[in-house]
Amino acid sequence: MANIQELTQLASQIRRDTLRMVHGCKSGHPGGSLGCADFLTALYFEVMHHDRSFKMDGVGEDVFFLSNGHISPVFYSVLARSGYFPVDELKTFRKLNTRLQGHPTTAEHLPGVRIASGSLGQGLSVAAGAALTKKLNNDDKIVYALMGDGEIEEGQNWEALMFAAHHKIDNLIVTIDSNGQQIDGSTNDVAGIDGKNIEAKVRAFGWEILNMNGNDLQSIVDTMAKAKSMTGKGKPIFIIMKTEMGFPIDFMVGSHKWHGISPSDAELESALQQLPSTLVDY
Secondary structure, three states: OOOHHHHHHHHHHHHHHHHHHHHHHOOOOHHHHHHOHHHHHHHHHHHOOOOOOOOOOOOOOOEEEEOOHHHHHHHHHHHHHHOOOOHHHHHHOOOOOOOOOOOOOOOOOOOOOOOOOOOOOOHHHHHHHHHHHHHHOOOOOOEEEEEEOHHHHOOHHHHHHHHHHHOOOOOEEEEEEEOOEEOOEEHHHHHOOOHHHHHHHHHHOOOEEEEEEOOOHHHHHHHHHHHHHOOOOOOOEEEEEEOOOOOOOOOOOOOHHHOOOOOOHHHHHHHHHOOOOOOOOO
């Protein structure tokens, strides 16, 4: 079990990896990746019971599905730093014949990746199905999923929300990255989405709701522990995670402009100076 200081150091290194990966291929999505780094660090190094030797079926272990697949850089870094594949492989991100595609895929058989998540809006449905499968097979482990607030514009999510509540899939913990930003601007401007109306809508569908600060590791660890204590009680759990896109880089924070562009050489250097780490870059 890691402590908050150890998790903080890991999250900083994972952010360093993320920026260097996107910079290295001049392509990718740094904003949401940086914002979700604390959550994924806590999930893989503190919260989940998972097997780094990786079995695709996930029997007897907690499993995770990334729905907002464009934040693949941070996902790949977390998997590598967790021991799923060599950290040195991160340098191949988005390059020819890599296993680390811009959006996660299964064709390359990268350990830790269970679904292709290039198209938004599908992860919640997959997670609900996987969680129901565990219940039917008397597997007492938990299914986790992460989605973005922009992707709930996809109608499939609302079908999955109905399905999970109706079937009492209470071994399912879904977190939404509520950073209020998407590729074209703020979610509120694009489709009238904000954290408050997400909470009201999902609660009306029959889910338990929790809120947490996704850029505060103590808040994440505490809230995820509470969510785990609520499983097995007849309702799926939905966590609204408030983050800042680009956190904590001063020139990136809160701007949708960093959804899908890479930093320049000077910007990379400035960002790395803001991210201390005791670990070694790949």
